[in-house]
Amino acid sequence: MVSAWAPQIPDGDGPLYERLVAALRADVASGALAAGARLPPQRDLAYRLGIGLGTVTRAYVEAERAGLVSAHVGRGSFVNAPADHRAPVRDGPINLAQNIAPTGPAASRLAEALARLRRRPDLLEHLAYAPAAGHEAQRRAGARWLARFGGYDGATWSRLVCCNGAQQGLALAMSVSARAGDTVLCEASTYNGVKALAAHMSLRLKGLALDDEGVRPDALEAAAKATGARVLSLIPTLQNPTGRIMSLARREAIVAIARRLDLTIIEDDIYGAYAPDAPPPLALLAPERTFHVSGVSKTLGPGLRAGFLVAPSQAAFERVLDAVRAVTFAPSGFGGLVATQWIEDGAADQIVAEVRAEATARLSLAREILGAAIEAPRSDCAPHVWLPMSELEAERLSGRALRGGAEVTPPDAPIVEPGLVTGVRVCLGAAPDLQTLRRGLETVAGALSSEVGERSRAVI
Structure with a gap:
């Protein structure tokens, strides 16, 4: 049965066909258009909305590219089921x-993003080696991401390094902050990737006691003095695995100890997008000593491998670039470009x-x-x-x-x-x-x- 779909096209500066696709996506997400529903013929919808037939045709083509609908010659265009957009379900538990x-x-939205990439004037630049810190467009987009979804207002894009995922960002920060045999302080239970990095880099991890707000200041001070450690690795927002969030007062207490004992902080803020009301990141409270790491893996998709590392100083930034050149020479271009396109176009x-x-x-x-x-x-x-x-x-x-x-x-x-x-x-x-x-x-x-x-x- 043909749907009587008559969308409310959102206002905006974008092309009319793109806003029509956005209305289609919103109605599919809300259930106003059920899976399997047949869209109105293009000419009928154009007449109903009072817009050009070419605009509707372009919107239907873009919707098919985005996977929202499937077009069948002689039958029309049909809304895809949400399952059509899911990753394959793995076997087992x-x-x-x-x-x-x-x-x-x-x-x-992936097919639509790829279609837009074809129109980017800098597309072919991404076939060449990127600068060690990444392409400028991606670095600027990364700074926008940190401000928008991590509360890191004013993140300096000129000291931001594009990484192949946040894990590489952590590895780079560790590699320029500690040497084999050094002790790195962290939560008593923490992200397993930090444990893997420590084992690979021959670092000693010292776990710190936690309370409801994360690492306890007294535990940090005692461990730093006892071990002589100079590096502190933390997940202050939605800590992994406990999900705890440091209050502003706790963050300020941790920063005060780090300054007094001259500790370098490596802040993993990969879950910041899931806690929009969290206090500001440690990088805002102690910018002179904090490596800030984040990325899009936990929201836009891990396969993009788009991570971001902001260094605390120009000297630290240069050391990170030396590490990038030694290990990967340059970050990957195209996964980060998809993330950049999404960040730029909203x-x-x-x-x-x-x-x-x-x-x-x-x-x-x-x-x-x-x-x-x-x-x-x-x-x-x-x-x-x-x-x-x-x-x-x-x-x-x-x-x-x-x-x-x-x-x-x-x-x-x-x-x-x-x-x-x-x-x-x-x-x-x-x-x-x-x-x-x-x-x-x-x-x-x-x-x-x-x-x-x-x-x-x-x-x-």
Whole structure:
């Protein structure tokens, strides 16, 4: 049946056909246009809206390129199901182990972004080696991203280095701040990528005790004095794995200690987009000593490998460039160019808004199913939840969940200092849809019930 679709075309400076595609996307996302609905014939829609037939034809072509609709000769154009935009579902247990953003919002815009790239005057420049810091357009876009989604207003693009993902940004910051054998301070349980970097670079990690706001100042000061460490690696916003957020007062206390003891700070702000109300980053509070690392992997898509590193000084920036030239010579051009296109044309704002909305729905489901077992999330769109428990209980829960068909983050993956901060991280974004996520969370809830039952029997 032909839809009586009569969209409200948004105002704006963009071409009319692009705004018509935006209206189509919005109506698909809201459910006003159901999957399988047949769009009106182009001539009919043009008459209905009082616009040119060529404009409607161009919009339908762009919508097909973006994957929003499928056109069939002699039959018309039909709205694709949301599943058409999903990444392939992997075999095996439900993935609650990886922090991956829902892919639909970015996937539905990818073809459109690639079409726009063809019209960029700097497109062919990206076939050549980029400068060691990356192309200027991408560096400027990176600074806009940090300001828009990380609260890093005034990030200096001239000291920003484009990286092949935030992980490379962390590696570059570590490589110019510490030498083999040095001690690096970090959270007692932290991002496993930091542990991997430390092992690869022969660094010693010293885990610091946490409270509800993250690293405790007294623990930081004591460990720095005891070890002589000069580098502090932190995730102050939606800390991985606990999801805790440092208050402004806590950030200021950490910065005061770092200044007094002359510590270099490496700030991982990869989850900043999921906490729009978080306090300002450490890089704003202590710009003279903070390497700030972020990227688009947790929102726009990890396959873009677009990360950003802002160095605290020109001298540090030059050392980072030396490291880039030694290891990769230059950052990759095209993944970052897609991210740049989205940041420049506003699609990034739309994608992040949709990812946040989906994350909010997924977190609500986790609260419903796991209840008091999860530590209170610090953001309504947090991408993972934390179930505090002993390391032994965590191992048992992980095993039961896996046997039931759901994989959570391995409990030992984040642990740096055993016995201080232990539990199970459950990631909410990788499941392909809410129905699959529900099944996975119910499996974890069942494993929790079994754990409680065993402890009760042990008491008797």
